[in-house]
Amino acid sequence: MTEAKKLFVKTYGCQMNVYDSERMAEALGAQGYEQVDTAEAADMILLNTCHIREKAAEKLYSDLGRLRPLREARPDLKIGVAGCVAQAEGEEIMRRMPIVDLVVGPQTYHRLPKMMEAVARGEKALDTDFPEEDKFAHLPKDRRAKRGPTAFLTVQEGCDKFCSFCVVPYTRGAEVSRPVERLLREARDLVERGVREITLLGQNVNAYHGPGPEGGEWGLARLVRALAGIEGLDRIRYTTSHPNDMEDDLIAAHGDCGKLMPYLHLPVQSGSDRILKAMNRKHTAEAYVRLIERIRAARPDLVLSGDFIVGFPGETEADFEATLALVREVGYGSAFTFKYSARPGTPAAERAPVDPAEADDRLQRLQALIAEQQRATQAGMVGRTVQVLFEKAGREPGQIAGKSEYLHAVHVDGPEALIGQVAAVEVVESRPNSLAGRLV
Ligand code: SAH
């Protein structure tokens, strides 16, 4: 018997890339590749890349630079680049980095096995099409390997919103929703393999409008309710959602679907209407705040998270203060804050930038406010009983760790037999990035 070929996958960027990496590893698994944890141990290295900000894209080139000596020492080593930088800069990667054998975009990775055959013959392979066929339907169906308690499930891909700063509509293409039946099948299969919590993924997951089993289209709320019917599946989450796609039924589901967790990532980007307009977000700050009120009316204990960009072209101190005011009014459990990064080909990249020192200063001020809210939200959990899905052994012996319904990391002293189960925990202490509790 020949020894299995070794695959090392490195994932950058969002959860959709995490999901894609798993599916690519499976596709290559069917070709005899097994995964390893280091580049040094691999026969094939696959870098699944992100293009969202300049720093993210640059990481690819610095990582490839670091791989060059390894590749030169072992000419049989194959190197592939996948994901959003592959989509945006495929030909340039091939030109700049001769050590790269293969470039595959996010919509064509079901063709990887074929591309690998070409690479094995010593050819270079590049595929960054947006094909008509559904890649998920063409991927190997054998997903028998045992799974941890949580999993991602991509239900929707692409984006038609064209926020003026964002590359996603160009790297991921137009919005496409996967058919309901296939998603239910994939979810049941995940549950059979040990998954207790599924996070539904999409660049705009609440724009989901997939073909239903008996014709017609289903929205995300209907899909969530159908998934909630799967026995053995305890928890459902979804990310990332857009404020303009929060339909009434989805808001209602937060109140009446017990398996839908009380945590929502709903980015607003800015609290200034002038900037929101320049960003092409198509809603006002006021509309966002009213929306949050409606969702909280359905689920009062909801913990909110968001994304913010500071230093967008034209942002004044007054615009930035409007963002701080919105954050104070809404109250976040956590949030991601980014300094605006001009991306080639996006409309905002044409505009005059904000002074970088000013942008840095705003980033720090916003981060300080959000850190304060995060601490307050965590501190508010102390003394409460939360439901924790245990995922792994804790850092110290005898400890186990998992996530509460509010997505806080929680650790307790407890038996490893609880891993993969949900148990009640009384929170006793709030630490910088986690909660400590005791089983009740
Ligand atoms: N589809 C999601 C977000 C996708 S990108 C949504 O619309 O909310 C994740 C986050 O990266 C965005 O919410 C935004 O805050 C940030 N981001 C995107 N493009 C950026 C850029 N050019 N500069 C800085 N941050 C950016």
Ligand code: SF4
């Ligand atoms: Fe990018 Fe806007 Fe689409 Fe989100 S909604 S992926 S920020 S274009």
Ligand code: F3S
């Ligand atoms: Fe990055 Fe592409 Fe995700 S640009 S954030 S990997 S969709």
